Amino acid sequence: xxxxxxxxxxxxxxxxxxxxxxxxxxxxxxxxxxxxxxxxxxxxxxxxxxxxxxxxxxxxxxxxxxxxxxxxxxxxxxxxxxxxxxxxxxxxxxxxxxxxxxxxxxxxxxxxxxxxxxxxxxxxxxxxxxxxxxxxxxxxxxxxxxxxxxxxxxxxxxxxxxxxxxxxxxxxxxxxxxxxxxxxxxxxxxxxxxxxxxxxxxxxxxxxxxxxxxxxxxxxxxxxxxxxxxxxxxxxxxxxxxxxxxxxxxxxxxxxxxxxxxxxxxxxxxxxxxxxxxxxxxxxxxxxxxxxxxxxxxxxxxxxxxxxxxxxxx
Amino acid sequence: xxxxxxxxxxxxxxxxxxxxxxxxxxxxxxxxxxxxxxxxxxxxxxxxxxxxxxxxxxxxxxxxxxxxxxxxxxxxxxxxxxxxxxxxxxxxxxxxxxxxxxxxxxxxxxxxxxxxxxxxxxxxxxxxxxxxxxxxxxxxxxxxxxxxxxxxxxxxxxxxxxxxxxxxxxxxxxxxxxxxxxxxxxxxxxxxxxxxxxxxxxxxxxxxxxxxxxxxxxxxxxxxxxxxxxxxxxxxxxxxxxxxxxxxxxxxx
Numbered sequence: 001x002x003x004x005x006x007x008x009x010x011x012x013x014x015x016x017x018x019x020x021x022x023x024x025x026x027x028x029x030x031x032x033x034x035x036x037x038x039x040x041x042x043x044x045x046x047x048x049x050x051x052x053x054x055x056x057x058x059x060x061x062x063x064x065x066x067x068x069x070x071x072x073x074x075x076x077x078x079x080x081x082x083x084x085x086x087x088x089x090x091x092x093x094x095x096x097x098x099x100x101x102x103x104x105x106x107x108x109x110x111x112x113x114x115x116x117x118x119x120x121x122x123x124x125x126x127x128x129x130x131x132x133x134x135x136x137x138x139x140x141x142x143x144x145x146x147x148x149x150x151x152x153x154x155x156x157x158x159x160x161x162x163x164x165x166x167x168x169x170x171x172x173x174x175x176x177x178x179x180x181x182x183x184x185x186x187x188x189x190x191x192x193x194x195x196x197x198x199x200x201x202x203x204x205x206x207x208x209x210x211x212x213x214x215x216x217x218x219x220x221x222x223x224x225x226x227x228x229x230x231x232x233x234x235x236x237x238x239x240x241x242x243x244x245x246x247x248x249x250x251x252x253x254x255x256x257x258x259x260x261x262x263x264x265x266x267x268x269x270x271x272x273x274x275x276x277x278x279x280x281x282x283x284x285x286x287x288x289x290x291x292x293x294x295x296x297x298x299x300x301x302x303x304x305x306x307x308x309x310x311x312x313x314x
Numbered sequence: 315x316x317x318x319x320x321x322x323x324x325x326x327x328x329x330x331x332x333x334x335x336x337x338x339x340x341x342x343x344x345x346x347x348x349x350x351x352x353x354x355x356x357x358x359x360x361x362x363x364x365x366x367x368x369x370x371x372x373x374x375x376x377x378x379x380x381x382x383x384x385x386x387x388x389x390x391x392x393x394x395x396x397x398x399x400x401x402x403x404x405x406x407x408x409x410x411x412x413x414x415x416x417x418x419x420x421x422x423x424x425x426x427x428x429x430x431x432x433x434x435x436x437x438x439x440x441x442x443x444x445x446x447x448x449x450x451x452x453x454x455x456x457x458x459x460x461x462x463x464x465x466x467x468x469x470x471x472x473x474x475x476x477x478x479x480x481x482x483x484x485x486x487x488x489x490x491x492x493x494x495x496x497x498x499x500x501x502x503x504x505x506x507x508x509x510x511x512x513x514x515x516x517x518x519x520x521x522x523x524x525x526x527x528x529x530x531x532x533x534x535x536x537x538x539x540x541x542x543x544x545x546x547x548x549x550x551x552x553x554x555x556x557x558x559x560x561x562x563x564x565x566x567x
Contacts, residue, residue, distance in 0.1 A: 046344075053343040053344040053345075057340050057555060058557060060567040062333075062367045062384055062387055065336075065340070065363055066360060066363045070360055073353055073356040073357060076356065083349075118558055118567075178565070288345045291347070292347020292408070294468050295469070296348065297465070297466055297468070298461060298462050298468070301465045302460070302464055302465045
Protein backbone atom coordinates (compact mmCIF):
# COMPACT_ATOMS: atom_id res chain seq x y z
CA UNK A 1 0.00 0.00 0.00
CA UNK A 2 1.46 3.40 -0.89
CA UNK A 3 1.53 6.38 1.46
CA UNK A 4 -1.28 8.25 -0.28
CA UNK A 5 -3.58 5.25 0.10
CA UNK A 6 -2.59 4.83 3.76
CA UNK A 7 -3.24 8.50 4.45
CA UNK A 8 -6.63 8.22 2.82
CA UNK A 9 -7.56 5.24 5.01
CA UNK A 10 -6.20 7.05 8.05
CA UNK A 11 -8.38 10.06 7.30
CA UNK A 12 -11.44 7.82 6.83
CA UNK A 13 -10.80 6.21 10.16
CA UNK A 14 -10.58 9.59 11.86
CA UNK A 15 -13.67 10.89 10.09
CA UNK A 16 -15.63 7.88 11.32
CA UNK A 17 -14.72 8.88 14.90
CA UNK A 18 -12.40 5.97 15.70
CA UNK A 19 -9.37 6.54 17.96
CA UNK A 20 -5.81 6.08 16.74
CA UNK A 21 -3.72 3.86 18.99
CA UNK A 22 0.03 3.91 19.69
CA UNK A 23 1.16 1.01 17.54
CA UNK A 24 -0.94 1.87 14.49
CA UNK A 25 0.28 3.54 11.35
CA UNK A 26 -0.04 7.34 11.32
CA UNK A 27 1.23 10.10 9.04
CA UNK A 28 4.58 11.45 10.18
CA UNK A 29 3.17 14.91 10.64
CA UNK A 30 0.31 13.61 12.78
CA UNK A 31 2.93 12.05 15.04
CA UNK A 32 4.98 15.24 15.12
CA UNK A 33 2.04 17.51 15.87
CA UNK A 34 0.97 15.26 18.74
CA UNK A 35 4.48 15.00 20.14
CA UNK A 36 4.71 18.79 20.07
CA UNK A 37 1.33 19.25 21.74
CA UNK A 38 1.63 16.54 24.38
CA UNK A 39 5.19 17.39 25.40
CA UNK A 40 4.28 21.08 25.52
CA UNK A 41 1.36 20.16 27.74
CA UNK A 42 3.60 18.02 30.00
CA UNK A 43 6.15 20.84 30.30
CA UNK A 44 3.34 23.23 31.21
CA UNK A 45 2.36 21.01 34.11
CA UNK A 46 5.94 20.89 35.38
CA UNK A 47 6.72 24.58 34.95
CA UNK A 48 3.23 25.32 36.29
CA UNK A 49 4.28 23.81 39.62
CA UNK A 50 6.64 26.76 40.19
CA UNK A 51 4.28 29.76 40.44
CA UNK A 52 2.04 27.82 42.83
CA UNK A 53 4.90 26.19 44.70
CA UNK A 54 5.88 29.79 45.43
CA UNK A 55 3.04 30.02 47.98
CA UNK A 56 3.12 26.62 49.71
CA UNK A 57 5.27 27.86 52.56
CA UNK A 58 3.14 31.01 52.91
CA UNK A 59 -0.41 29.70 52.60
CA UNK A 60 -2.51 31.54 55.19
CA UNK A 61 -4.16 28.50 56.79
CA UNK A 62 -3.16 24.87 57.25
CA UNK A 63 -6.15 23.74 55.22
CA UNK A 64 -5.11 25.96 52.32
CA UNK A 65 -1.54 24.73 52.66
CA UNK A 66 -2.64 21.10 52.43
CA UNK A 67 -4.91 21.77 49.47
CA UNK A 68 -2.19 23.65 47.62
CA UNK A 69 0.35 20.89 48.27
CA UNK A 70 -2.10 18.33 46.93
CA UNK A 71 -2.77 20.46 43.89
CA UNK A 72 0.88 20.91 42.98
CA UNK A 73 1.38 17.20 43.52
CA UNK A 74 -1.47 16.51 41.09
CA UNK A 75 0.32 18.66 38.52
CA UNK A 76 3.50 16.63 38.86
CA UNK A 77 1.35 13.54 38.34
CA UNK A 78 -0.22 15.06 35.23
CA UNK A 79 3.27 15.78 33.94
CA UNK A 80 4.23 12.15 34.49
CA UNK A 81 1.38 10.64 32.56
CA UNK A 82 1.56 13.19 29.79
CA UNK A 83 5.25 12.37 29.32
CA UNK A 84 4.19 8.73 29.21
CA UNK A 85 1.50 9.51 26.63
CA UNK A 86 4.10 11.30 24.50
CA UNK A 87 6.48 8.34 24.87
CA UNK A 88 3.93 6.15 23.06
CA UNK A 89 4.79 8.21 19.98
CA UNK A 90 8.46 7.25 20.13
CA UNK A 91 10.19 10.03 22.08
CA UNK A 92 11.61 9.51 25.58
CA UNK A 93 11.19 11.70 28.63
CA UNK A 94 14.84 12.69 28.78
CA UNK A 95 14.78 14.02 25.22
CA UNK A 96 11.64 16.02 25.98
CA UNK A 97 13.13 17.47 29.17
CA UNK A 98 16.32 18.39 27.32
CA UNK A 99 14.15 20.21 24.78
CA UNK A 100 12.48 22.13 27.59
CA UNK A 101 15.76 23.04 29.27
CA UNK A 102 17.41 24.17 26.05
CA UNK A 103 14.44 26.41 25.30
CA UNK A 104 13.57 24.46 22.15
CA UNK A 105 10.24 23.22 23.51
CA UNK A 106 7.56 25.61 24.70
CA UNK A 107 5.27 25.51 27.71
CA UNK A 108 2.14 27.49 28.42
CA UNK A 109 3.08 31.12 28.41
CA UNK A 110 0.82 31.89 31.36
CA UNK A 111 3.35 30.46 33.80
CA UNK A 112 5.75 33.25 32.92
CA UNK A 113 3.68 35.59 35.06
CA UNK A 114 4.62 36.00 38.73
CA UNK A 115 2.46 35.02 41.72
CA UNK A 116 2.80 38.10 43.87
CA UNK A 117 -0.13 37.70 46.23
CA UNK A 118 -2.07 34.90 47.86
CA UNK A 119 -5.06 35.80 45.68
CA UNK A 120 -3.02 34.58 42.71
CA UNK A 121 -3.52 31.03 44.01
CA UNK A 122 -7.22 31.63 43.60
CA UNK A 123 -6.86 33.29 40.22
CA UNK A 124 -4.74 30.46 38.83
CA UNK A 125 -7.22 27.81 39.93
CA UNK A 126 -10.21 29.78 38.79
CA UNK A 127 -8.96 31.34 35.55
CA UNK A 128 -5.92 29.40 34.37
CA UNK A 129 -7.26 25.97 35.30
CA UNK A 130 -10.69 27.10 34.14
CA UNK A 131 -9.32 27.92 30.69
CA UNK A 132 -7.32 24.69 30.70
CA UNK A 133 -10.42 22.62 31.46
CA UNK A 134 -12.41 24.11 28.61
CA UNK A 135 -9.53 23.38 26.28
CA UNK A 136 -8.83 19.91 27.63
CA UNK A 137 -12.47 18.84 27.60
CA UNK A 138 -12.26 19.55 23.89
CA UNK A 139 -8.94 17.67 23.58
CA UNK A 140 -10.45 14.68 25.37
CA UNK A 141 -12.60 14.19 22.27
CA UNK A 142 -9.48 14.13 20.07
CA UNK A 143 -8.41 11.28 17.81
CA UNK A 144 -5.28 10.02 19.54
CA UNK A 145 -6.33 7.41 22.14
CA UNK A 146 -3.54 7.76 24.75
CA UNK A 147 -3.79 11.57 24.78
CA UNK A 148 -7.56 11.72 24.88
CA UNK A 149 -7.70 9.22 27.75
CA UNK A 150 -5.04 11.19 29.66
CA UNK A 151 -7.21 14.30 29.15
CA UNK A 152 -10.28 12.62 30.63
CA UNK A 153 -8.37 11.78 33.77
CA UNK A 154 -6.65 15.14 34.03
CA UNK A 155 -9.91 17.05 33.53
CA UNK A 156 -11.43 15.37 36.56
CA UNK A 157 -8.64 16.62 38.80
CA UNK A 158 -8.55 20.02 37.12
CA UNK A 159 -12.25 20.51 37.85
CA UNK A 160 -11.43 20.02 41.49
CA UNK A 161 -8.61 22.59 41.29
CA UNK A 162 -10.89 24.98 39.47
CA UNK A 163 -13.50 24.84 42.25
CA UNK A 164 -10.85 25.28 44.93
CA UNK A 165 -9.42 28.28 43.09
CA UNK A 166 -12.79 29.92 42.76
CA UNK A 167 -13.48 29.24 46.42
CA UNK A 168 -10.27 31.08 47.37
CA UNK A 169 -11.22 34.07 45.22
CA UNK A 170 -14.83 34.07 46.38
CA UNK A 171 -13.83 34.01 50.03
CA UNK A 172 -11.38 36.87 49.50
CA UNK A 173 -13.96 38.85 47.55
CA UNK A 174 -16.45 38.45 50.40
CA UNK A 175 -13.81 39.13 53.07
CA UNK A 176 -12.28 42.31 54.46
CA UNK A 177 -11.82 45.34 52.14
CA UNK A 178 -8.12 44.52 51.95
CA UNK A 179 -8.88 40.94 50.90
CA UNK A 180 -11.37 42.07 48.29
CA UNK A 181 -8.74 44.38 46.87
CA UNK A 182 -6.36 41.40 46.64
CA UNK A 183 -8.95 39.40 44.72
CA UNK A 184 -9.71 42.22 42.28
CA UNK A 185 -6.02 42.88 41.74
CA UNK A 186 -5.42 39.21 40.93
CA UNK A 187 -8.32 39.20 38.47
CA UNK A 188 -6.94 42.33 36.84
CA UNK A 189 -3.56 40.72 36.32
CA UNK A 190 -4.68 37.20 35.29
CA UNK A 191 -7.72 37.89 33.13
CA UNK A 192 -6.05 38.79 29.85
CA UNK A 193 -3.24 36.24 30.07
CA UNK A 194 -5.93 33.58 30.67
CA UNK A 195 -7.85 34.72 27.61
CA UNK A 196 -4.62 34.60 25.61
CA UNK A 197 -3.49 31.21 26.86
CA UNK A 198 -6.11 29.54 24.68
CA UNK A 199 -3.95 30.40 21.71
CA UNK A 200 -3.87 32.82 18.78
CA UNK A 201 -7.14 33.78 17.15
CA UNK A 202 -8.33 31.46 14.37
CA UNK A 203 -7.22 33.87 11.65
CA UNK A 204 -3.62 33.75 12.93
CA UNK A 205 -3.27 30.19 14.16
CA UNK A 206 -0.71 28.44 11.99
CA UNK A 207 -1.21 24.92 13.37
CA UNK A 208 -4.99 24.79 13.33
CA UNK A 209 -5.97 23.52 9.85
CA UNK A 210 -4.14 20.24 9.94
CA UNK A 211 -4.78 19.53 13.63
CA UNK A 212 -8.52 19.98 13.06
CA UNK A 213 -8.60 17.83 9.95
CA UNK A 214 -6.97 15.03 11.94
CA UNK A 215 -9.20 15.73 14.92
CA UNK A 216 -6.20 16.32 17.19
CA UNK A 217 -8.26 19.36 18.08
CA UNK A 218 -11.98 19.24 17.48
CA UNK A 219 -12.74 22.94 17.97
CA UNK A 220 -10.92 26.14 17.11
CA UNK A 221 -9.13 28.40 19.62
CA UNK A 222 -11.78 31.11 19.32
CA UNK A 223 -14.64 28.67 19.94
CA UNK A 224 -12.96 27.35 23.05
CA UNK A 225 -12.10 30.87 24.20
CA UNK A 226 -15.73 31.98 23.87
CA UNK A 227 -16.88 29.06 26.00
CA UNK A 228 -14.37 30.03 28.69
CA UNK A 229 -15.53 33.65 28.65
CA UNK A 230 -19.20 32.69 28.83
CA UNK A 231 -18.73 30.53 31.87
CA UNK A 232 -16.31 32.86 33.69
CA UNK A 233 -17.99 36.26 33.43
CA UNK A 234 -21.02 35.24 35.55
CA UNK A 235 -18.67 33.75 38.15
CA UNK A 236 -16.88 37.08 38.49
CA UNK A 237 -20.23 38.79 38.91
CA UNK A 238 -21.31 36.29 41.57
CA UNK A 239 -18.17 37.11 43.54
CA UNK A 240 -18.77 40.85 43.12
CA UNK A 241 -15.61 41.35 41.06
CA UNK A 242 -15.16 43.36 37.88
CA UNK A 243 -13.67 41.90 34.70
CA UNK A 244 -10.96 44.34 33.59
CA UNK A 245 -12.47 45.02 30.16
CA UNK A 246 -14.48 48.21 29.60
CA UNK A 247 -15.79 46.82 26.29
CA UNK A 248 -17.21 43.64 27.77
CA UNK A 249 -20.90 43.28 26.89
CA UNK A 250 -23.57 40.63 26.63
CA UNK A 251 -25.05 40.03 23.20
CA UNK A 252 -28.71 39.11 23.69
CA UNK A 253 -29.01 37.73 20.19
CA UNK A 254 -26.07 35.35 20.20
CA UNK A 255 -26.32 34.81 23.97
CA UNK A 256 -22.57 35.25 24.28
CA UNK A 257 -20.34 37.65 26.19
CA UNK A 258 -18.27 39.78 23.83
CA UNK A 259 -14.89 41.01 24.96
CA UNK A 260 -12.76 43.94 23.83
CA UNK A 261 -9.73 43.61 21.61
CA UNK A 262 -7.05 41.15 22.76
CA UNK A 263 -3.54 42.61 22.91
CA UNK A 264 -1.66 40.01 20.95
CA UNK A 265 1.64 41.94 21.03
CA UNK A 266 1.81 41.19 24.77
CA UNK A 267 1.12 37.49 24.11
CA UNK A 268 3.91 37.23 21.54
CA UNK A 269 6.32 39.19 23.70
CA UNK A 270 5.93 36.62 26.50
CA UNK A 271 6.05 33.64 24.10
CA UNK A 272 9.30 34.95 22.65
CA UNK A 273 10.86 34.85 26.11
CA UNK A 274 10.36 38.39 27.37
CA UNK A 275 7.66 37.88 29.98
CA UNK A 276 8.26 38.76 33.63
CA UNK A 277 9.40 35.25 34.68
CA UNK A 278 10.58 33.39 31.56
CA UNK A 279 14.19 33.35 32.68
CA UNK A 280 13.38 32.58 36.29
CA UNK A 281 11.15 29.61 35.41
CA UNK A 282 13.61 28.07 33.02
CA UNK A 283 16.49 28.64 35.42
CA UNK A 284 14.58 26.87 38.21
CA UNK A 285 14.17 23.81 35.97
CA UNK A 286 17.79 23.95 34.83
CA UNK A 287 19.01 24.27 38.42
CA UNK A 288 16.91 21.29 39.53
CA UNK A 289 18.33 19.26 36.66
CA UNK A 290 21.95 20.24 37.38
CA UNK A 291 21.70 19.90 41.16
CA UNK A 292 20.00 16.54 40.74
CA UNK A 293 22.73 15.16 38.50
CA UNK A 294 24.67 13.52 41.33
CA UNK A 295 21.48 11.96 42.72
CA UNK A 296 20.57 10.37 39.39
CA UNK A 297 24.15 9.16 38.91
CA UNK A 298 24.20 7.67 42.40
CA UNK A 299 20.88 5.88 41.84
CA UNK A 300 22.20 4.41 38.58
CA UNK A 301 25.50 3.39 40.21
CA UNK A 302 23.69 1.71 43.09
CA UNK A 303 21.37 -0.15 40.73
CA UNK A 304 24.46 -1.34 38.81
CA UNK A 305 26.09 -2.60 42.02
CA UNK A 306 22.92 -4.43 42.98
CA UNK A 307 22.79 -6.17 39.60
CA UNK A 308 26.44 -7.19 39.93
CA UNK A 309 25.79 -8.54 43.43
CA UNK A 310 22.82 -10.55 42.17
CA UNK A 311 24.90 -12.06 39.36
CA UNK A 312 27.68 -12.94 41.80
CA UNK A 313 25.24 -14.54 44.20
CA UNK A 314 23.64 -16.66 41.46
CA UNK B 315 0.80 19.26 85.89
CA UNK B 316 -2.43 17.33 85.43
CA UNK B 317 -3.24 14.76 82.78
CA UNK B 318 -5.05 17.22 80.47
CA UNK B 319 -2.22 19.74 80.57
CA UNK B 320 0.34 17.06 79.87
CA UNK B 321 -1.70 15.61 77.01
CA UNK B 322 -2.23 19.01 75.43
CA UNK B 323 1.50 19.71 75.61
CA UNK B 324 2.29 16.31 74.14
CA UNK B 325 -0.09 16.86 71.23
CA UNK B 326 1.58 20.19 70.56
CA UNK B 327 4.96 18.49 70.56
CA UNK B 328 3.82 15.91 67.98
CA UNK B 329 1.88 18.47 65.98
CA UNK B 330 4.78 20.92 65.79
CA UNK B 331 7.12 18.19 64.59
CA UNK B 332 4.75 17.27 61.79
CA UNK B 333 4.03 20.89 60.90
CA UNK B 334 7.62 22.12 60.74
CA UNK B 335 8.82 19.07 58.83
CA UNK B 336 5.92 19.44 56.40
CA UNK B 337 6.79 23.10 55.98
CA UNK B 338 10.43 22.27 55.24
CA UNK B 339 9.50 19.59 52.70
CA UNK B 340 7.08 22.00 51.05
CA UNK B 341 10.08 24.15 50.12
CA UNK B 342 11.21 21.38 47.76
CA UNK B 343 8.10 21.45 45.63
CA UNK B 344 9.02 21.75 41.96
CA UNK B 345 12.77 21.58 42.56
CA UNK B 346 13.60 17.88 43.04
CA UNK B 347 15.96 15.93 40.79
CA UNK B 348 13.14 14.05 39.06
CA UNK B 349 9.37 14.13 38.93
CA UNK B 350 8.96 10.93 40.93
CA UNK B 351 10.91 12.41 43.83
CA UNK B 352 9.01 15.68 43.59
CA UNK B 353 5.80 13.72 43.99
CA UNK B 354 7.22 11.62 46.83
CA UNK B 355 8.52 14.59 48.83
CA UNK B 356 5.26 16.48 48.35
CA UNK B 357 3.40 13.40 49.48
CA UNK B 358 5.42 13.21 52.70
CA UNK B 359 4.93 16.95 53.21
CA UNK B 360 1.20 16.58 52.74
CA UNK B 361 0.96 13.66 55.18
CA UNK B 362 2.81 15.67 57.80
CA UNK B 363 0.73 18.81 57.35
CA UNK B 364 -2.38 16.63 57.57
CA UNK B 365 -1.15 15.01 60.80
CA UNK B 366 -0.33 18.39 62.30
CA UNK B 367 -3.86 19.60 61.60
CA UNK B 368 -5.37 16.66 63.49
CA UNK B 369 -2.97 16.99 66.39
CA UNK B 370 -3.23 20.75 66.83
CA UNK B 371 -7.01 20.67 66.54
CA UNK B 372 -7.15 18.05 69.30
CA UNK B 373 -4.73 20.12 71.40
CA UNK B 374 -7.15 23.03 71.08
CA UNK B 375 -10.11 20.88 72.01
CA UNK B 376 -8.42 19.64 75.19
CA UNK B 377 -7.25 23.13 76.10
CA UNK B 378 -10.84 24.36 75.69
CA UNK B 379 -10.02 28.02 75.10
CA UNK B 380 -11.27 28.12 71.53
CA UNK B 381 -7.87 27.93 69.84
CA UNK B 382 -7.87 26.33 66.37
CA UNK B 383 -5.13 24.56 64.41
CA UNK B 384 -4.43 27.87 62.68
CA UNK B 385 -4.15 29.77 65.96
CA UNK B 386 -1.45 27.33 67.03
CA UNK B 387 0.35 27.37 63.69
CA UNK B 388 0.24 31.06 62.87
CA UNK B 389 -0.12 32.97 66.13
CA UNK B 390 2.45 31.41 68.44
CA UNK B 391 5.94 32.79 68.93
CA UNK B 392 9.14 30.92 68.23
CA UNK B 393 9.75 29.90 71.84
CA UNK B 394 6.25 28.47 72.14
CA UNK B 395 6.99 25.87 69.45
CA UNK B 396 7.92 22.44 70.75
CA UNK B 397 9.14 20.67 67.62
CA UNK B 398 12.46 18.85 67.80
CA UNK B 399 15.48 20.74 66.51
CA UNK B 400 16.06 18.04 63.89
CA UNK B 401 12.98 18.84 61.80
CA UNK B 402 13.74 22.56 61.56
CA UNK B 403 17.24 22.00 60.11
CA UNK B 404 17.58 23.42 56.62
CA UNK B 405 16.90 21.30 53.55
CA UNK B 406 20.39 21.81 52.14
CA UNK B 407 20.92 19.36 49.31
CA UNK B 408 18.90 16.19 48.73
CA UNK B 409 21.36 14.22 50.92
CA UNK B 410 20.65 16.47 53.91
CA UNK B 411 16.89 16.38 53.36
CA UNK B 412 16.87 12.59 53.10
CA UNK B 413 19.11 12.06 56.12
CA UNK B 414 17.01 14.39 58.28
CA UNK B 415 13.92 12.60 57.02
CA UNK B 416 15.22 9.11 57.65
CA UNK B 417 16.43 9.78 61.20
CA UNK B 418 13.05 11.32 62.00
CA UNK B 419 10.92 8.76 60.13
CA UNK B 420 12.28 5.83 62.12
CA UNK B 421 11.63 7.74 65.34
CA UNK B 422 8.11 8.72 64.26
CA UNK B 423 7.36 5.18 63.10
CA UNK B 424 8.23 3.52 66.41
CA UNK B 425 6.57 6.27 68.41
CA UNK B 426 3.31 6.06 66.46
CA UNK B 427 3.41 2.28 66.58
CA UNK B 428 3.62 2.42 70.36
CA UNK B 429 0.89 5.07 70.48
CA UNK B 430 -1.58 2.72 68.77
CA UNK B 431 -1.73 1.10 72.25
CA UNK B 432 -2.48 4.42 73.95
CA UNK B 433 -5.26 4.60 76.50
CA UNK B 434 -6.22 7.93 74.98
CA UNK B 435 -8.78 7.20 72.30
CA UNK B 436 -7.80 10.07 70.02
CA UNK B 437 -4.08 9.29 70.14
CA UNK B 438 -4.60 5.58 69.52
CA UNK B 439 -6.84 6.27 66.52
CA UNK B 440 -4.57 8.97 65.18
CA UNK B 441 -1.51 6.71 65.48
CA UNK B 442 -3.28 3.81 63.78
CA UNK B 443 -4.22 5.99 60.83
CA UNK B 444 -0.89 7.79 60.54
CA UNK B 445 1.23 4.67 60.91
CA UNK B 446 0.36 3.68 57.34
CA UNK B 447 1.75 6.98 56.08
CA UNK B 448 4.86 6.84 58.22
CA UNK B 449 5.58 3.24 57.19
CA UNK B 450 5.85 4.50 53.62
CA UNK B 451 7.97 7.53 54.60
CA UNK B 452 10.44 5.30 56.44
CA UNK B 453 10.73 2.94 53.46
CA UNK B 454 11.25 5.83 51.05
CA UNK B 455 13.94 7.61 53.06
CA UNK B 456 15.62 4.36 54.13
CA UNK B 457 15.96 3.24 50.51
CA UNK B 458 17.49 6.59 49.57
CA UNK B 459 19.95 6.40 52.51
CA UNK B 460 21.35 3.15 51.16
CA UNK B 461 21.17 4.12 47.49
CA UNK B 462 23.02 7.41 48.00
CA UNK B 463 25.41 6.20 50.69
CA UNK B 464 26.45 3.22 48.55
CA UNK B 465 26.11 5.02 45.20
CA UNK B 466 29.05 7.02 43.83
CA UNK B 467 32.02 8.53 45.67
CA UNK B 468 30.37 11.91 45.36
CA UNK B 469 27.02 10.78 46.76
CA UNK B 470 28.78 8.89 49.56
CA UNK B 471 30.70 12.02 50.57
CA UNK B 472 27.54 14.12 50.49
CA UNK B 473 25.66 11.60 52.62
CA UNK B 474 28.44 11.37 55.19
CA UNK B 475 28.49 15.14 55.42
CA UNK B 476 24.70 15.14 55.84
CA UNK B 477 24.88 12.56 58.60
CA UNK B 478 27.58 14.59 60.35
CA UNK B 479 25.26 17.60 60.26
CA UNK B 480 22.04 15.87 61.36
CA UNK B 481 23.25 13.30 63.86
CA UNK B 482 23.84 15.68 66.81
CA UNK B 483 20.14 16.60 66.66
CA UNK B 484 18.94 13.04 67.28
CA UNK B 485 19.71 12.96 70.99
CA UNK B 486 16.89 15.20 72.10
CA UNK B 487 14.26 13.17 70.20
CA UNK B 488 14.31 10.88 73.24
CA UNK B 489 14.55 13.47 75.99
CA UNK B 490 11.72 13.16 78.54
CA UNK B 491 10.14 15.75 80.80
CA UNK B 492 7.36 15.90 83.37
CA UNK B 493 4.91 15.69 80.46
CA UNK B 494 6.17 12.22 79.63
CA UNK B 495 6.18 11.10 83.26
CA UNK B 496 2.54 12.07 83.79
CA UNK B 497 1.37 10.45 80.57
CA UNK B 498 3.45 7.27 80.93
CA UNK B 499 1.89 6.75 84.37
CA UNK B 500 -1.57 7.00 82.76
CA UNK B 501 -0.68 4.52 80.00
CA UNK B 502 -1.19 7.21 77.36
CA UNK B 503 2.31 7.41 75.86
CA UNK B 504 5.36 5.12 75.77
CA UNK B 505 8.67 5.83 77.39
CA UNK B 506 10.98 7.44 74.83
CA UNK B 507 13.70 5.23 76.23
CA UNK B 508 11.82 2.25 74.75
CA UNK B 509 11.49 4.07 71.44
CA UNK B 510 15.21 4.79 71.43
CA UNK B 511 15.93 1.10 71.96
CA UNK B 512 14.00 0.31 68.80
CA UNK B 513 15.30 3.31 66.85
CA UNK B 514 19.01 2.83 67.47
CA UNK B 515 19.65 -0.68 66.11
CA UNK B 516 17.47 -0.04 63.08
CA UNK B 517 19.19 3.23 62.21
CA UNK B 518 22.64 1.74 62.84
CA UNK B 519 21.93 -1.17 60.50
CA UNK B 520 20.82 1.10 57.65
CA UNK B 521 23.75 3.48 58.15
CA UNK B 522 26.01 0.46 58.00
CA UNK B 523 24.35 -0.88 54.85
CA UNK B 524 24.73 2.59 53.36
CA UNK B 525 28.50 2.28 54.07
CA UNK B 526 28.31 5.41 56.23
CA UNK B 527 29.64 6.04 59.72
CA UNK B 528 27.98 7.59 62.73
CA UNK B 529 30.02 10.67 63.63
CA UNK B 530 31.80 10.86 66.96
CA UNK B 531 30.22 13.82 68.73
CA UNK B 532 32.38 13.31 71.86
CA UNK B 533 29.20 12.65 73.78
CA UNK B 534 27.77 16.02 72.80
CA UNK B 535 24.22 16.31 71.53
CA UNK B 536 22.23 19.45 70.75
CA UNK B 537 19.27 20.13 73.03
CA UNK B 538 16.73 22.83 73.78
CA UNK B 539 13.40 22.24 72.06
CA UNK B 540 11.70 20.88 75.18
CA UNK B 541 12.19 24.38 76.65
CA UNK B 542 11.41 26.20 73.40
CA UNK B 543 15.04 27.00 72.72
CA UNK B 544 15.44 26.49 69.01
CA UNK B 545 18.18 26.77 66.41
CA UNK B 546 18.38 29.96 64.36
CA UNK B 547 16.38 28.36 61.55
CA UNK B 548 12.98 28.31 63.22
CA UNK B 549 12.62 32.09 63.32
CA UNK B 550 12.94 32.26 59.55
CA UNK B 551 10.55 29.36 59.01
CA UNK B 552 7.91 31.10 61.10
CA UNK B 553 8.55 34.52 59.57
CA UNK B 554 7.73 33.04 56.20
CA UNK B 555 4.89 30.80 57.30
CA UNK B 556 3.09 33.28 59.55
CA UNK B 557 3.54 36.56 57.67
CA UNK B 558 0.25 36.66 55.76
CA UNK B 559 -2.25 35.72 58.49
CA UNK B 560 -0.43 37.97 60.97
CA UNK B 561 -0.57 40.90 58.56
CA UNK B 562 -4.38 40.61 58.49
CA UNK B 563 -5.37 39.12 61.84
CA UNK B 564 -9.11 39.70 61.27
CA UNK B 565 -9.21 38.00 57.89
CA UNK B 566 -10.61 34.55 57.22
CA UNK B 567 -8.97 32.45 54.55
